[in-house]
Amino acid sequence: MKAFDTQLFKRILEYTKPYKRRYYSVILWAVLLSLFAALRPYLLKEIIDGYVIQKNFNGFILMVSLMGITLVLEVLAQFYFTYGTNWLGQDIIKDIRIKLFKHMTSFRMSYFDHEPVGKLVTRSVSDIESIARIFSQGLFMIISDILKMLVILIFMFFINWKLSFTVMVSMPILIYVTRVFQRKMQVAFEEVRNQIANMNTFVQERVTGMKIVQLFIREDIELEKFKEINDKHRKAWIKNVWYNSIFFPIADIISSLTLSFIVYFGANLLLTGDPVTEFGDLLAFNMYIAIFFTPLRQIADKFNEMQMGMIAANRVFEILDTQSHIQDTGTQKAPNFKGKISFDKVVFGYKPDEDVLKGIDLTANEGEMVAIVGATGAGKSTIINLLNRFYEIKSGTISIDGNDIRNYSLDSLRTQIAVVLQDVFLFADTIYNNITLHNPHISKEEVMVAAKEIGAHQFIMSLPEGYEYNVKERGNMLSSGQRQLIAFLRAYVSRPSILILDEATSSIDAHLEELIQKATDTITKNRTSIVIAHRLATVINADKIIVLDKGMVVEEGTHSQLLQKENGYYRRLYDSQFVNHQEEI
Known part of the structure; x- marks a missing residue:
């Protein structure tokens, strides 16, 4: 699978068409959420520089009230955004799951002769749940984070262009690290999905055939096989955890170093009497860096959530694209047969x-x-299968x-x-x-x-x-x-x-x-x-x-x-x- 399969992504988005109003309302809430998030530090700067330092009590009360309203609006925007993305994702996978189940029930019997039941169960349940995460944890979260970062950049440059350029220096490093992490995680997620499918297939077959396992005293043998499959599953997840354990500390270090440099550089500008820099700038940038680097740090994780959902979607679409049906081209409705x-x-x-x-x-x-x-x-039973057109x-x-x-x-x-x-x-x-x-x-x-x-x-x-x-x-x-x-x-x-x-x-x-x-x-x-x-x-x-x-x-x-x-x-x-x-x- 490609790093990002555009055609596959477009196909997934086709399922949003019945829910266009909700789809666009979620995007609207993402825009509002980014505006409210960027407005809070700006209001804090204005409160400090315009009212606290100036000892303007009446104006201070007004600005604090305005900041409180902004916080309430941000909470509401966050609620409707989160609820909307999850609601949309669940409706979409409901439609896909129904389509998949209907498709599988129309397969000819020969398909089930060679396809493991556990694999089909995995596709119908856990893989489809992963598709929902494209919308609840992936696509819209990435859109929201990118919008938030863009709006914050605009606000930062509007407040203090000197400090803003200092923040921009660290971005290429973090973007590069994020990209490397994303590629590694894609491979790790694919392996995790494979091992989950293998485990589901194994467990389903052994539970169904438990009588045979016990009759032929194969408990210990099957346990050893399960241990081997389980170990492969564990190793796949450990690799996933390993990459996360490396990436997030590196991202945190870059963010902390950027904040330290901003404080050092900003304090020097204040002490030297720089006309552009005010005390409130340092407080605002302190908040902006936390808000700005958090989505940048997490965007790789969210992209991988989306990538994992797309890998699952690719597996589901493989079944949906499978043409293993008896051709139902008959135009006549069978009457009550006489029976010859x-x-x-x-x-x-x-x-x-x-x-x-x-x-x-x-x-x-x-x-x-x-x-x-x-x-x-x-060939006795075969005659029955053919009479019913199973083959x-x-x-x-x-x-x-x-x-x-x-x-x-x-x-x-x-x-x-x-x-x-x-x-x-x-x-x-x-x-x-x-x-x-x-x-x-x-x-x-x-x-x-x-x-x-x-x-x-x-x-x-x-x-x-x-x-x-x-x-x-x-x-x-x-x-x-x-x-x-x-x-x-x-x-x-x-x-x-x-x-x-x-x-x-x-x-x-x-x-x-x-x-x-x-x-x-x-x-x-x-x-x-x-x-x-x-x-x-x-x-x-x-x-x-x-x-x-x-x-x-x-x-x-x-x-x-x-x-x-x-x-x-x-x-x-x-x-x-x-x-x-x-x-x-």
């Missing part, structure tokens, strides 16, 4: 040079239950009711298809909200009726708060079978035209198997269903069974037809599960 599904010579691979499906042809007629079986990696096919056609699914808008297509997965994901929310997914068109009464129809109502009502019971993160408060019932109910209340069960009965509790089977029979009735399963007991009654092997359809027929093939693939699967393992029947 056709795959015609479909070729697909998750990697460009590795095809998972190799010219698949299959058909599911209206109202049929079609089972797809095969070994792990045969784009390389070649061939997937159609529903004779119409290419690419002709339908994504939202309308996916609304007509419900999927029940083996690994049920539940949000840390109530059972009711996990079933409806906050769909306002599904009432609680509808959910309860549906739950009774598939046999889930009794188990839900046995929970402490019934449908309002919070299942916590990923539904950890429920058993796997209970989570599966919630998934069936979620699919059922959406009233889909097409239902897909992806290994939905392979990991249920034994005592809930009968209940799950009843739910399956209920939600598949009178609708086209595709059932993917390892356990052949769940697909014996399917209207059609399609057998996949290495991305190709190798057999097709009913259960009885496939069993008649002496050396058939399905027959071998059946024998391995039923003949050799009678206890599983």
Whole structure:
């Protein structure tokens, strides 16, 4: 990243357009703040030289009152300036965060296959918060400081040009030091952001997979890895602190030496009877130097706050600029499908040079239950991903009711298809909200009726708060079978035209198997269903069974037809599960 990326900065400022009035009002308060800050030392000089030394009591009271009013106005200007910059920054990152979240939710599944979740969380939370600091701690603070310094310079030259030139001598040194510091800090901040992203990714993955960590006794191994990542994070911040520890003492020394020289030089001018210099000048310049050098000393820090925000913005914009979407070019709204599904010579691979499906042809007629079986990696779940258009096919056609699914808008297509997965994901929310997914068109009464129809109502009502019971993160408060019932109910209340069960009965509790089977029979009735399963007991009654092997359809027929093939693939699967393992029947 460049020292200062003008194009990136312009892009960030684009987000201020909805808040133009507030944007310009903040700049106005910055101007007023600089005027009030420069006016205080000038009024002090006038009070000393014009009224204290002259012993003008009435004028003294008036000037002190004027100085008090100036102080009040400066406080008000500081309040509105600080509040306005932070308010503006929070509104801008609110807009960016919404845009980013919307953008990420539209990514194709392949994007999430290779992008760490922790990295995306960092971009969506801490990086976006850093963007707010461009406005609250960076841009406007720098504008305010520069205005303050310019106004103070004008006042200093107006009061005493000789002392002002003395102040100007030290400025090139401080500017040079500031510039060197800024460059070093840019590199340090970039490293800090990298290490934060790495740490977030590591912690998120280990917390999510804590069961695996403990089952395989990897606590000590993961701790050592975390120590290494944490140490890199610490070193990145130490480098940041190191540069600050060097810069600020140097800036303070330059400021103190300048003040000392002003006192020495000004006192000599007074003692020699210089007509330009008055006693009040020394007091005013004493205040001016403190006000003048403070922003000059801090401007590097504020510039780095802005730079850190721009680095974060660059990371966020990288995601916003990522085009990893399924092309939603369909112009038709999917109707209530009759349910005929056709795959015609479909070729697909998750990697460009590795095809998972190799010219698949299959058909599911209206109202049929079609089972797809095969070994792990045969391409069963891939068929579901393609039907929902989570991925784009390389070649061939997937159609529903004779119409290419690419002709339908994504939202309308996916609304007509419900999927029940083996690994049920539940949000840390109530059972009711996990079933409806906050769909306002599904009432609680509808959910309860549906739950009774598939046999889930009794188990839900046995929970402490019934449908309002919070299942916590990923539904950890429920058993796997209970989570599966919630998934069936979620699919059922959406009233889909097409239902897909992806290994939905392979990991249920034994005592809930009968209940799950009843739910399956209920939600598949009178609708086209595709059932993917390892356990052949769940697909014996399917209207059609399609057998996949290495991305190709190798057999097709009913259960009885496939069993008649002496050396058939399905027959071998059946024998391995039923003949050799009678206890599983």
